[in-house]
Amino acid sequence: MHVIVVYDVSIERVNDIRKLLKKYLNWVQNSVFEGELTLGQMKELEIDLGKVIDKETDSVIVYSINNAVWIKKKIIGKEKGSTENII
């Protein structure tokens, strides 16, 4: 499935979150990663995220779409990261 992850975490955890997300997904913008994951990988990622963040203050949103063709992506301005697997 196609997965988009956006995060809003305290500055001291940004590096850890980025390292974790890079293992699974492509960086697309400041605090946004996306890519294709199996259901198993997504569950793993969610568990790992739960270990890294402070649930009282940090927020991570995982959007998932079964079929990448269902989602359209338009970039206005500069393209900062990877756009693999999606138009």
Place this chain on the structure above:
Amino acid sequence: MHVIVVYDVSIERVNDIRKLLKKYLNWVQNSVFEGELTLGQMKELEIDLGKVIDKETDSVIVYSINNAVWIKKKIIGKEKGSTENII
């Protein structure tokens, strides 16, 4: 259609971008807005965004999905903004 907008813009334009996005969408996290728009509204928003940003340095990504039920949303940690129209 269901729309998710993520932005990565220079600090001096953050307020203008937020004001613009608030006219169309709900704030969900730091630099993320989402909501339901008609195709006409989405085109208007894209034109307005193009006027506000510096296309050489800023980046705004507009994801759109025709049917909100095709996208699943999971929040890990704190829920910061609105989650209208989506589970």
